[in-house]
Amino acid sequence: MQTNNAVKDVYPSRVADQPQILKRQDPVVYPNDYDGPLSKDDLNGYEKDGYLFMDPFFTPDEVAELQKELHKLLTESRGLKKPEVILEPESEEVRSVFAVHRDNEVFKALSNHPKLQAAVKQILGSEVYIHQSRINFKPGFRGKEFQWHSDFETWHVEDGMPRMRALSCSIALSDNYPFNGPLMVIPGSHKHFIACVGRTPDKNYENSLRRQEYGVPDQESLTWLVKESGIEQPAGKAGSIVFFDCNIMHGSNSNITPYPRSNAFYVFNSVENKLTEPFSGLPPRPAYIATRD
Numbered sequence: 001m002q003t004n005n006a007v008k009d010v011y012p013s014r015v016a017d018q019p020q021i022l023k024r025q026d027p028v029v030y031p032n033d034y035d036g037p038l039s040k041d042d043l044n045g046y047e048k049d050g051y052l053f054m055d056p057f058f059t060p061d062e063v064a065e066l067q068k069e070l071h072k073l074l075t076e077s078r079g080l081k082k083p084e085v086i087l088e089p090e091s092e093e094v095r096s097v098f099a100v101h102r103d104n105e106v107f108k109a110l111s112n113h114p115k116l117q118a119a120v121k122q123i124l125g126s127e128v129y130i131h132q133s134r135i136n137f138k139p140g141f142r143g144k145e146f147q148w149h150s151d152f153e154t155w156h157v158e159d160g161m162p163r164m165r166a167l168s169c170s171i172a173l174s175d176n177y178p179f180n181g182p183l184m185v186i187p188g189s190h191k192h193f194i195a196c197v198g199r200t201p202d203k204n205y206e207n208s209l210r211r212q213e214y215g216v217p218d219q220e221s222l223t224w225l226v227k228e229s230g231i232e233q234p235a236g237k238a239g240s241i242v243f244f245d246c247n248i249m250h251g252s253n254s255n256i257t258p259y260p261r262s263n264a265f266y267v268f269n270s271v272e273n274k275l276t277e278p279f280s281g282l283p284p285r286p287a288y289i290a291t292r293d
């Protein structure tokens with residue numbers, strides 16, 4: 001068993017030359033008495049499937065303000081050479097802008113939205129902080145795919161996230177349709193941890209955020225997961241939201257339609273699950289990808 005300093009690695013990945021399917025060793029919904037917008041059924045559904053889709057979640061006025069800011073941010077980011085601005089792998093199109101909860105007033109306010117915060121605490125059962133935020137623009141015609149992966153596998157290996165007590169909120173800022181590359185999830189896959197093969201390269205994030213190669217499960221494991229419970233694609237209008245568990249297997253296809261699929265992603269981590277040293281043994285990733293302070 002690998003350890004880094006004091007913390008045991010209960011989910012070893014990218015250490016063996018064969019993939020492995022391990023059982024999850026953490027709760028999905030953490031017992032708590034936080035009040036919020038999620039019903040008992042919502043929470044039971046999230047526990048079983050690993051995700052919860054709500055359409056709508058935000059009001060039309062809130063959506064209008066977010067869309068205005070989205071276009072402003074995209075215009076500002078084009079041609080901007082800064083680490084937080086990630087380009088598509090085969091063009092100069094903007095793929096993502098990271099750390100919007102830190103650098104942008106409108107998206108900072110969104111991360112503190114009372115209804116959003118309340119829902120997240122009903123699931124994680126504690127106070128929370130933002131581990132990572134980004135806007136994925138997935139532009140029309142050129143928005144490329146996101147390979148299948150578990151976020152937790154990356155956050156554990158490359159950021160040192162100890163346990164599965166985090167979640168992502170994907171907030172639709174443009175209408176997500178079945179055909180413009182919406183999020184695809186494998187319901188129930190969050191209950192298994194797919195240990196991947198390969199060794200994480202130094203500064204892997206300089207490529208992985210454009211096209212992920214490490215931490216992408218093998219086809220046999222993916223086929224096994226899909227056989228268990230199929231594929232769902234919670235595609236909703238602008239203002240809808242998908243809460244998804246840190247370990248659910250997910251991905252999205254390229255967008256060859258004229259309709260951008262732009263979403264805001266906020267990753268909330270429990271204050272009881274703060275990052276330790278990366279289990280890869282490599283230096284930690286920069287703060288704009290993983291909050292460490």
Ligand code: 6CS
Nearest residue numbers: 146149151154155208212
């Ligand atoms: O490396 C990461 O942290 C990012 N990669 C993906 C594809 N999803 C999670 C996260 O945004």
Ligand code: FE
Nearest residue numbers: 149150151250
């Ligand atoms: Fe992801």
